[in-house]
Amino acid sequence: MRCPLCHVLIAATLLCNVLLLYYTWHLNSRPAGRQSPSPTLSPGITVIVREFRTFEHGLADLNHSFLRARPNLRILIASEALPYPPVPGLNILRIHPSPEQPVSAFRLESQIHTRLVALVPDGTSLNPPDLLDKMARALRDAPSAVRIVAAGAGPVLQCLHLNVSLRTWTAEYTVVSAGETCGAVSGSAVLLMRSRDLFDLPFPLARPVQSTIFIQAALRGWGVKVLKEATFPRTPLPATDHGKWKAEQADRAEEAATMRALNIRLVRGLEGGDRWYGCSKETQRCFGTVVGETPEYLYEGRWTPPCCLRALRITLLHVVKVLEASNVRYWLEGGSLLGAARHKDLIPWDYDVDIGIYLEDITLCPELRGAQGGSLVDSDGFVWERAVEGDFFRVQYSQTNHLHVDLWPFYPRDGVMTRDSWTGHPQDIEFSESFLQPLQTLPFAGAVVQAPNNHVELLKLKFGDRAIEEPQYPNPALLKMNRR
Structure with a gap:
């Protein structure tokens, strides 16, 4: 017996199962990394207060001032810890994750839903009420390269140029000439920027906020516009001594x-x-053990950190002072002599200093005599020791910081300067004693130090004919210099 209704029900059930299977397959086939798009930012401004101290602040007054002028304004207090004593009514944006909260709670994108964001220091008041609007219009009308508008929060701002060199680990501020775009400002300021630009920064709210924002902006080529006609009243905080x-x-x-x-x-x-x-002297140096004469920072496209170069210069000058006071004959050796010829200073990517000494003069120096049996810490905290790698001496910046000067003992044999142990470096070779008779002086690392005479010829002998004119990293077989 036929049952048309049964057939219809069976067909409908099969169709539902097919549709369910297709939907399940469609969901599972979406790429794992794809996320739903972030919500569209709405017009308006979110105020973030990051520069304040939990132990003494004016957050209640700031919150009241801004909300009285703009009742619908959203104000976020960004902090690692809750203000103490607690202040009722504040919206707290916790900077560090907490195990009981979802990770989204600590993302700026989940807390900021406006197109613009204003970074406001503690103690600031919104008076007159349209100051943020003026800044917003200035940002809207600015050239595309300008991504930040700054208005003074108290004193008058000074427009500065900021050059950040990752290769030399340096940020340098200079006064901007008339007509040039600012890269930073000095003085306390309110900063207004697009929220998407703030989201783009890897360190959006790290203290100090202003300099951190400006350094990241400089690396991206962003300009800063100073709104001279807008100044926010501000009471500097903390107020107590x-x-x-x-x-x-x-x-x-x-x-x-x-x-x-x-x-x-x-x-x-x-x-x-x-x-x-x-x-x-209390911290370790900024890089680890050097392998193959190639420090780790060279692989990152960087040269020696300037703080390390400074420590090397200080150690060198101390060693030279001690050697000269003891009448020890010394001279710049190896890469340090090359640096003197090329830069009148350390080679910008070097990591130690090399000095040659006469072996027979070791007994003249109390520090070297003390180092022969182990190590000696002198009255200035420098460590003199016999190196474990070979028959030479090493002077370290401190017991903690092992930036160092190496002292290589040479002695003459048939008119040739030689040593009892060698490192295997190509430039580590014997040479005529005539280069040391007499010694000359060269400017180096901010001082005048002893060096071989006819040093250019000696450098050609050690490093090759074009070593001064054509810089190269210590071990080109591992890493060649990019001269772009």
């Missing part, structure tokens, strides 16, 4: 950590002189 002291301590520690994360070891051109980050 104890709070200022605590803030200064925290500022220095955070700045050092952030600059190291940004691979900046020297900041020049700001008030207070050069700022160094790394390679003190």
